[in-house]
Amino acid sequence: MNFNIELEKRLSEIEEILKDYLPKEEGYYKKLMEAMNYSILAGGKRIRPMLMLETFRLFEGRDINILHPFMAAIEMIHTYSLVHDDLPAMDNDEYRRGRKTTHIVYGEAMAILAGDGLLTLAFETAAKAFNMVDDTLEEAHIIYKRIIRALQILSSKAGIHGMIGGQVIDIESEGHPISKDRLDIMYLLKTGALIEASMMIGGVIAGAGDDEIRTIESIASDIGLAFQIRDDILDVTGDDKILGKPVHSDEKNDKSTYIAIMDIEQAIKEVSSVTDRARKAYESLPYKNEYLESLIIKLMNRDK
Template sequence: MTLAEQQQHYRQRIDGYLGALIDGLPALAPNLKAAMKHGLLLGGKRVRPFLVYSTGTMLGLDEPRLDPMAAAVECIHAYSLIHDDLPAMDDDKLRRGQPTVHVAFDEATAILAGDALQALAFEELAKCQVASIEAFKALLVLFSQAAGYQGMVSGQAMDMAATGQTLSLAALEQVHAHKTGALIRASVLMPTLMAGSAPEHVEALATFSEKLGLAFQVQDDILDVTANTETLGKTQGKDQRDHKATYPALLGLNQAQTKAQTLVDEALSCLASLPYNSEHLAALARYVITRER
C-alpha cells in the first residue's frame, strides 16, 4: 500500500469513528455539538492518528484497539486549533479552507467547543485497553503532559511571548518541541505502552518522534512563506505579518529547508535501528517535508 493509500485508509477510519462519536452525543446543546463537529471533522491531514495507527500496527496491535487512542489525540489537536484561532490568540479567520469555529459560530461557542473536545479526548483515552493499571497510569501521564503545561499549552504560551522577538535556534526549537512536537511524540509513544515495547525500542521511537515533530514545524514555517492561501487552507504569510518567530525568519529560507531535511534524515536513522517494518513511518517522515499544505 502506498503512503497516499495508507493516509486515505487511516483518514477514513478515524473520520468515521469521530463522526459516529460526535453524532452519538446527546442533543443537550445542538449548536455546541455542531461547533465541535465543525472543528473536528472539517478536513485535516490526520497526521497524529496516522502515527498512532502506523506505530501500533507496526508493533502488532490491531486497528480497532487503536481507535480510541487515535480519537483522543485528534480531539486534543482539534481543540488546540479552535482555541489558537481565537481573536485573543492567533486571530485566524480560515482553517482547512473553511471559516474557523469562532467565525462560523461565535467566540463563546468556540471556547466551549474546545473545552468539550478536550474533555472528550480523556473520555476516549479511558477506553484504551492496556495490560495493567501501571501501564494505564503511564499512558495518562504521557498524554496529559503532552497536552498540558509540560507540552502543547506551554508551547503556545512561549510562541505568543516570542512574537516580535529574535530567538536563538535552541530557544525556537524549545518552543516547537512543546507546541507541535509534544503531541506528535505522544502519538508515537502511546502505542508502545499498549504493546509493552522494549525500552531501547521506545527510546528510538521517542527520538524519531522528536525529530519528526520539529521537521513538521519547520515545513509549516516554510509553507507560510512559499505556499498560497488556497493551497494551505489558512492565511498565507500571517506568521511574517504577525512577526512570529519562525525558522525561515531566523535561518533564511534555504537554510530552513536544509534544516528540515537534516531532521528527517536523523528521524529515519532512528527507525533503521528497529526490528520492525517501519516503512509507513519512514514514508510519513519523508512526506512531512515535501507536503504543500
C-alpha cells in the same frame, strides 16, 4: 506499495473511528456539540492518529480496539488547540482547512467552550480504552498498565510541560527577537509534543519496550521539528488555496519563525538534517513498517 491508495484507506479508517466517539447533537446545549463536531470534522491530515496507528502496527500490536479511543482522543486534543489558536486573542485567523474557523461561525464564546469541550471529551474518550479489555485474559493486568501509562503520556504531552508550554513561549516571543535554541524548544513542545504522544502511545499499547519507546519519542520529536520548520517555509512560499489557510499569517501576527532568523535555503537544510537524524533512528529499530517510513519522510518534506 502505492502510498496514495494506502493513505486513503487509512484516512477512511480514522474518520470512521472519530465518528464513533463524537458527541450527539441534541439537548438544550446542542449548539456546543455542533461547534465541536464542526471543528473536528473540518478535514485535515489526521497525522497524529495515523502515526499512532502505524506505530502500533510497527510493534505488531494485537488488540487494536484498545487503541481506537486514544486515536480519537489525540485528534480531539489537536483540534481543540487549533480552535483556541485561531481565536482573536491568539492568531485571529478566519480560515482553517479551507473553511471558516469555529469562532467566525459560532462566535468567540462558543468557540472557547467548544475547545474546552473537546479537551475534556478527549480524556473521557481515552479512558474508554479500559472498557475494551477482556478481564478473562491472563495478561489483562498488563494491558491495564499499558493504558494507564498511555494516559500519563497523553496528559503530560498535552499539558503545561508539553503543547501548552510551547504555546506560551510562542505568545511571549511575538514581536521579540528569539534564539534558535528557544525557537526549537517552542516547536518541540508546541508541535512535537502531540506527535511524540501519538507515536509513544501506539508503541506502549502495542507492548514496545522502554528503550524502543525512547527511540520512538526521539523520532517523533524530529518529525515535529521538521514539520514545523516546513510550516514556516510554506507560510512564505505556499499557496493559500492548497494550504487551506492564509499564507504570510506568521508575518502578519509577528510570529517567531525559522524564516525570521535565517533564509529559506538555510531552513531547508535544517529540515534535511533533522530528517536524516530521524531516519537513522528509525533504522535502528528491529521492526519495520514500510508505510510508516514513507509517511514520516513525506511529512518532513511536505508541500501543503
